[in-house]
Amino acid sequence: MAKFDKADLERRMAGAVEALKSDLAGLRTGRANTSLLDPVVVEVYGAMMPLNQVATVSAPEPRMLSVQVWDRSNMTAVEKGIAHAGLGLNPSIDGQTLRLPIPDLTEERRKELAKLAGKYAEAAKIAIRNVRRDGMEALKEDEKKKEISEDDRKRSEDEVQKLTDKYVAETDKAAEAKEKEILSQ
Incomplete structure (x- = not known):
């Protein structure tokens, strides 16, 4: 020993x-916080990767998260990863960006x-x-x-x-x- x-x-x-x-920090409080998406993993390029390695997450408004996906071909995988993370968020695609409205708890x-x-x-x-x-x-x-x-x-x-x-x-x-x-x- x-x-x-x-x-x-x-x-x-x-x-x-x-x-x-x-x-x-990853627990949702009703306010947009970029760390909310830290536990999200996405299946891209045949491997599971943390979201922050394939996209930029920002909080442009108090009740909205924005996910800027770097490679357009990963949009669907990122959307699926967020939807299946159990966070109660429904992403909507806007060009190469996913918008995530934060619903009231x-x-x-x-x-x-x-x-x-x-x-x-x-x-x-x-x-x-x-x-x-x-x-x-x-x-x-x-x-x-x-x-x-x-x-x-x-x-x-x-x-x-x-x-x-x-x-x-x-x-x-x-x-x-x-x-x-x-x-x-």
Whole structure:
């Protein structure tokens, strides 16, 4: 097992929070946000590719997304990819651009999205706790190998717990803000 590395643990915990923020950005709130289309993949040139590798996404109006497809032959594939992404968006073709009006969210859909935000947050917390477990195991291993004393292990365990608490609080704050944004439209 690897030696205890606090910087690595912090980097991994911060990564879990960043992944959560990215996931939350993709949740629809009734306003046009280009990150809404980040999870969309399109079948082009015989492979599945992220939408942002075949088109430019912009938000020209508060309730409209615009997708400028670079290669005209991919229009149908991009339209199909967006329609099948489960985002509740219906693209309309306008030349080499797809227009995506953002419909109002129903109360039921808002609650579903808020619940999904909570699930994303829980997954991030699990990832953070797994990093904490790895750190605690590394400390016990270092103590067993006589590389650190019991006091050093306990001190470092306290630091790992403080890091965990910090990143779990950040996770809660991000999820809470997103849920509030979803429910207050």
